[in-house]
Every structure is written in structure tokens, then in C-alpha cells.
Amino acid sequence: MNRVVIVGASAGGLATAVALRIEGYAGAITLVGDEADAPYDRPPLSKEFLSEAWEPGRLTLLGADDLETLDLELRLGTPATALSTADREVMLGDGSTVAYDALVVATGARPRVLPDRRDGVHVLRTMADALPLRERLAPGRRLVIVGAGFVGTEVAAIARARGVEVTMLESATAPLAHEIGEAAGLFLAELHRRHGVEVRTDAAVTEVTADGVRLADGTAVESDDVLLAIGSEPNTEWLTAEDLKVHNGLVCDEFCAAAPDVYGVGDVARWYNPLFGTEMRVEHRRHASEQAVAVARNLLEPDDRAPFASVPYFWSDQYDVRVQAYGHLREHDDAVIVYGDVPARRLLVAYRSGDRLTGVLAVGQTPRALRSWRALIAARCTWRAALAIA
Incomplete structure (x- = not known):
């Protein structure tokens, strides 16, 4: 493998490039992005940036020197328009093509x-x-x-x-x-x-x-x-190859692979999570970084790939409280308020799917207070045992 092409120059795409270098990959990496700006962080846009606490420069994910150290071929401001897995080529908006040995799709999503x-x-x-x-x-x-x-x-x-x-x-x-x-x-x-x-x-x-x-x-x-703010649509229109399945995202297996030597990362990827036994598309910053590391390792060790069985995590700052959650909260069968106090702005909710604890959400709690719940979810704890512990 001499050339990896990563389409999508946001957090997930850049994290994949960083992980490849950390894992020792010395070949060529091309990073394609439709925005002309250097890769920047999106979650602060609705918080620190909108409040004017941060200016644009603080959003940048890597400084110019660190970005140069990665030795990337940057194709910014040039969106991908089509893909041929048979020829192993990505067609770009400027009419050029980029050949690849391995392709990472990290094109994210757009607002409805x-x-x-x-x-x-x-x-x-x-x-x-x-x-x-x-x-x-x-x-x-x-x-x-x-x-x-x-x-x-x-x-x-x-x-x-x-x-x-x-x-x-x-x-x-x-x-x-x-x-x-x-x-x-x-x-x-x-x-x-x-x-x-x-x-x-x-x-x-x-x-x-x-x-x-x-x-x-x-x-x-x-x-x-x-x-x-009515949701998002995954950016999959350019994925024109017939051997790729697209359904509310690029459909990937438990290894995050969509086809031979084609992987998905971040908001655009709908992958099978074996920990929960279902496909999911997760639109959260930490998930994109974790999935990028898993994809980089699977790319470099094709004979020793590991399933990406993560416990998704998200957080959201609203006023002076933080909302945090672990697990798969969607499509739950039951949600029980373990603790709730509106005046104190504190809440803890546990989620059940079948006979398992599959998620937990907290408002006004410290990250440390949720770690034990994350461990229970990762251990496939039964609902009855989780409530007894709670």
C-alpha cells in the first residue's frame, strides 16, 4: 500500500491521517476537502465560537508546522464528485483524479x-x-x-x-x-x-x-x-461505485469497511457495531476520532483486523451545565429516571434495549460519575443488574 486517499478534511479525516503516521505508515497520504480552510473543529461553532469567546484561528485542529510534519498532499477547496472502485480513482470537482491503494470516506454530513x-x-x-x-x-x-x-x-x-x-x-x-x-x-x-x-x-x-x-x-x-436545525443528510452523492451500499450513510461492516480497501469514518459512516448488534451512524466528535484510529489500524493490518465495538459518547454544553451520554440511546425500549432535580439542574437516565443496559445520560454530573455506567454498558450488563447497582 503506497497511497492512502482520505476524502473529508474535518476531524475524522485528519484524525485518520494522524493515526496512520503514528502507526508507522510512511507512504503517501492525500487529504481531500471541499472547504478551502485548513482542517478545523466543528463542535465549538455552536458554542464558544458563536458566543464570541473564540475567534476562527482557535478552531484550527493542527497548526501549520504540525500539519507539515504529517507530510500530506492537501487538496483543499476541491470536493470529490465521483468514485470508481474498479479503477481505484476519486474524481474531483476541478476535473482531476486521485488514484488510491486504500480509500477512507470521511465526508461527513450537511444540514437539511x-x-x-x-x-x-x-x-x-x-x-x-x-x-x-x-x-x-x-x-x-x-x-x-x-x-x-x-x-x-x-x-x-x-x-x-x-x-x-x-x-x-x-x-x-x-x-x-x-x-x-x-x-x-x-x-x-x-x-x-x-x-x-x-x-x-x-x-x-x-x-x-x-x-x-x-x-x-x-x-x-x-x-x-x-x-x-432539522437534522442532517450524509454526504454520499459522490459515492457512485456500484459495489458500495448507501443507506442513510455509507454502509460498513464491523471493521468499518464498505468494500475492499474502502473504509468509512465519522458522520458519513453507518457501520455495524457488534457490541449492540445493530448498525448505527454517530454524529459526534469523539466518535469520529476513535473510529479513525480503528480504521487506520485495520488498513495497516489487513490480516489482523479488529471489529470497532465502541461505546459511543457525546456531550453538549447548554448554559452552565453539561449533558453527557454513553451508549446507544436511540430505539430504546425503556428509559428510567434514576435521579432528577430540575431546580438543581441534575439528571440521570438509564436506557434499556431488550434485557440489557444500553445507554446512560446525565446532566450536571462529572465525567467520573459516568465511568462506572460506561463499564456496565461495555460489559453487556443486564437491565436488572444495572438497576440494582443504581
Whole structure:
């Protein structure tokens, strides 16, 4: 293997390149990215960057000297447009091609949008998205956030801290209901209401209007700005090879392989996690870094590959509390509040799938307090034993 091509120059793609070098790979590495900027971190865009605590330079994942040490061929500002696994070539937007011996797909995801998007209607995925939104968050302005997922709730917290009037509209019964369940979602809804956010649930937005949005029941909600935070779509359109399976992401096996010498990393990869016995696509920063390390090792040791059986972790800062979770929370059969205190802003929820503990979520807890729960999830602890311990 003399040339590895990594398509996607965000956290997952760069982490793969770093892991390859750490593991001793001395061959050529080409890093392809559709943004012209050097690789930068995205999670702070909805937190530190939007609050103006950080400037663009602080988002950079590696300094110029460290990036040079990796000895990469950088093809930034040049998106991939097609792929031929038969010829082992990636076609780029400038008309050129890049040959590979091994390919890592790390193209991430993009925000979903509503029709008739106008000026003052924002999404948040890139630095180019975040800059105009940051400039418009000022005291007395009105912001409507469509969607109460992680991006929506984090931006709501920052906007309130900057004196913005915030209305958060969610089509489900509670914020993050699909990700963390209704009980935890209702807790977060109350947290936001206590900070002055108008939270409306069961509120489906059908149209972006000239001065706000319109709901399915005909109600108009006026605003100066609208943030669309209604989920994401994996960037898979360029994966044109017939031997690749695409379904809500690039479908990969337990080794994160999608085809011979083709691997997936990060938000774009839907891989089979043997620890939970299901396919999952995880859109969190730490997961991308961990998966990148696993893929680098499997690339370099094809005869001794190891399944990527991770316990996914995510965190989200909202106001002065941290939301953290381990495991697979989606598609759970039951969620039990082990401890809950809204005034104290503390919460602990355990999640069951079948007869197993498969997840835990905490608000206002230290990372150390969750480590024992992570160990139980990794050990495939039964639900009954987990509740007895709790």
C-alpha cells in the first residue's frame, strides 16, 4: 500500500491521517476537502465560537508546522464528485483524479433545509455558516430555531446569553426526543424555559416566510432570523461505485469497511457495531476520532483486523451545565429516571434495549460519575443488574 486517499478534511479525516503516521505508515497520504480552510473543529461553532469567546484561528485542529510534519498532499477547496472502485480513482470537482491503494470516506454530513430559504435564514455546519449568524445575535433581536436537537438547543443557550429573544420550535413532544427519549427531553425543555426560551413542542414548521415561519396549523411566528436545525443528510452523492451500499450513510461492516480497501469514518459512516448488534451512524466528535484510529489500524493490518465495538459518547454544553451520554440511546425500549432535580439542574437516565443496559445520560454530573455506567454498558450488563447497582 503506497497511497492512502482520505476524502473529508474535518476531524475524522485528519484524525485518520494522524493515526496512520503514528502507526508507522510512511507512504503517501492525500487529504481531500471541499472547504478551502485548513482542517478545523466543528463542535465549538455552536458554542464558544458563536458566543464570541473564540475567534476562527482557535478552531484550527493542527497548526501549520504540525500539519507539515504529517507530510500530506492537501487538496483543499476541491470536493470529490465521483468514485470508481474498479479503477481505484476519486474524481474531483476541478476535473482531476486521485488514484488510491486504500480509500477512507470521511465526508461527513450537511444540514437539511426547508424550501424557499431567504436572507436571514441560517444553517450551522461550517465556519461560513457560523460567521453571519454570530454577527446577527444581538440584544433585542428575535431568533426562531426550527428543531430542538443538539445544534438547536446549544444555539438557543448561546443566543439567550447574548440577549436574543429565542423561540424554539420542535415537531416532536420534547427537545431531542428521538435521540434521548421524552423524559430527558422534557427536562431539557424546562431548563431552557427557565432561561427565557419559548419552547413550543408538537410544532411542525411548513414554510419559511418573509418575516419568520409558518406552522402546520397556520400560526405565523415572526422573527429577525431563523435557524434551521432539522437534522442532517450524509454526504454520499459522490459515492457512485456500484459495489458500495448507501443507506442513510455509507454502509460498513464491523471493521468499518464498505468494500475492499474502502473504509468509512465519522458522520458519513453507518457501520455495524457488534457490541449492540445493530448498525448505527454517530454524529459526534469523539466518535469520529476513535473510529479513525480503528480504521487506520485495520488498513495497516489487513490480516489482523479488529471489529470497532465502541461505546459511543457525546456531550453538549447548554448554559452552565453539561449533558453527557454513553451508549446507544436511540430505539430504546425503556428509559428510567434514576435521579432528577430540575431546580438543581441534575439528571440521570438509564436506557434499556431488550434485557440489557444500553445507554446512560446525565446532566450536571462529572465525567467520573459516568465511568462506572460506561463499564456496565461495555460489559453487556443486564437491565436488572444495572438497576440494582443504581
